[in-house]
Amino acid sequence: MRLHRNLVFAVIDTLHLIFNDNKYADKEISKTLKRDKRWGSRDRGFIAETTYDIVRWQRLYAEIAEVKLPYSRPNLFRLFTVWATLKGIEIPDWPQFEDTPTRRIKGKFDELSKIRKYRESVPDWLDELGVKELGEKKWTKELNALNSQAPVVLRVNTLKTSPKKAQFQLDDEGISTKLIPKYPLALELYERKDVFKTKSFKDGLFEVQDASSQKIAEALDVKPGMRVIDACAGAGGKSLHLAALMENKGQIIALDIYANKLKELKRRAKRAGAHNIDTRHIENSKVVKKLYNSADRVLIDAPCTGLGVLRRNPDAKWKLSPEFIARIRKEQQNILKQYSKMLKSGGKLVYATCSIFPSENQLQVQEFLNSVEGETFSLTNEEKILAHTSGYDGFYFATLQKQ
Numbered sequence: 001m002r003l004h005r006n007l008v009f010a011v012i013d014t015l016h017l018i019f020n021d022n023k024y025a026d027k028e029i030s031k032t033l034k035r036d037k038r039w040g041s042r043d044r045g046f047i048a049e050t051t052y053d054i055v056r057w058q059r060l061y062a063e064i065a066e067v068k069l070p071y072s073r074p075n076l077f078r079l080f081t082v083w084a085t086l087k088g089i090e091i092p093d094w095p096q097f098e099d100t101p102t103r104r105i106k107g108k109f110d111e112l113s114k115i116r117k118y119r120e121s122v123p124d125w126l127d128e129l130g131v132k133e134l135g136e137k138k139w140t141k142e143l144n145a146l147n148s149q150a151p152v153v154l155r156v157n158t159l160k161t162s163p164k165k166a167q168f169q170l171d172d173e174g175i176s177t178k179l180i181p182k183y184p185l186a187l188e189l190y191e192r193k194d195v196f197k198t199k200s201f202k203d204g205l206f207e208v209q210d211a212s213s214q215k216i217a218e219a220l221d222v223k224p225g226m227r228v229i230d231a232c233a234g235a236g237g238k239s240l241h242l243a244a245l246m247e248n249k250g251q252i253i254a255l256d257i258y259a260n261k262l263k264e265l266k267r268r269a270k271r272a273g274a275h276n277i278d279t280r281h282i283e284n285s286k287v288v289k290k291l292y293n294s295a296d297r298v299l300i301d302a303p304c305t306g307l308g309v310l311r312r313n314p315d316a317k318w319k320l321s322p323e324f325i326a327r328i329r330k331e332q333q334n335i336l337k338q339y340s341k342m343l344k345s346g347g348k349l350v351y352a353t354c355s356i357f358p359s360e361n362q363l364q365v366q367e368f369l370n371s372v373e374g375e376t377f378s379l380t381n382e383e384k385i386l387a388h389t390s391g392y393d394g395f396y397f398a399t400l401q402k403q
């Protein structure tokens, strides 16, 4: 592979913003990709994948390159050199690479690879916490799976088409997919492609949604005509799925504390042809109180560490902190206690996270069930989905029934 100067510079500029200015990798990468209209899909793929790779392996590469945060521009080139050398890519004779040592990279890599926190590139505290939460064996396997590249999975929008029809249409647009057994609406791409440019996407035939995530709305057991509350709806990944399962009949009330996310939800709902979603911004506690005892189903897709989706957001490894985790656990319990009050008697509630840590998952549910607010609830189903066993994102969900 020959390295192109403008693409490498784009990667270096993006890494500077992610590492030194603490910006989100996905947002910065998509901004960078808009910089030059002449870039084709291979150029864009190079920028996105190289940036993600270096973010994912930051600790390992920094240790090999002997550089420390904040990274100067020459140090970012040293990180890049480690990436390229380990990939077997020849380093060009540009002035930016003059002082970057290429010798000993492989030797150091072999040496550091014996130690999990370097091999899998995680901070000490997260490695220790992972062992405490999952046990040595499971954490080692899971962390390894979470450091691999995630497959691209679509959820077919049954308001507009069927999985088989969508598969044919995508095939016509040059995108080959396979059905995934046990995930009725999922299509997995054989090869990474920009699906957002397709006519099928613009026509609302599918959303990009990991296979594990597709289990959440399904677990809520909704029926057409029900009144359903999606309490942490964000940009609506699950709301759209719920609308399809409800065949656009009944009502979905999508709540979130961020109005901009709900605005994005509305845009997506329009494309998907989902007409039964009302959005409500949680500006104060009254918005939730008004909905007490009103819903047949409540989905709590809770804010979490996102450790189950590290393959998609590798920068979370560097942005998370023990303080944040402590805060988010409290928030999860509060949300469960307050938002479960929106459910009618006899209704069902699903609590879900894209985390793999029991402290955010089954332990939260247990704490809730043992509390006064959880007295009338019982656990009817629970699934702990790990990336290394499922092949898809790490997720958790519990279904609770209210007496």
Ligand SMILES: C[S@@+](CC[C@H](N)C(=O)[O-])C[C@H]1O[C@@H](n2cnc3c(N)ncnc32)[C@H](O)[C@@H]1O
Pocket: 231, 232, 233, 234, 235, 236, 237, 238, 239, 255, 256, 257, 258, 261, 282, 301, 302, 303, 304, 335, 354
């Ligand atoms: C895991 S994300 C939801 C993803 C979304 N359900 C989807 O499928 O696309 C969690 C959401 O909870 C929202 N959130 C955080 N704190 C909240 C709170 N106290 N009440 C309601 N929503 C909250 C966040 O803004 C975020 O959008």
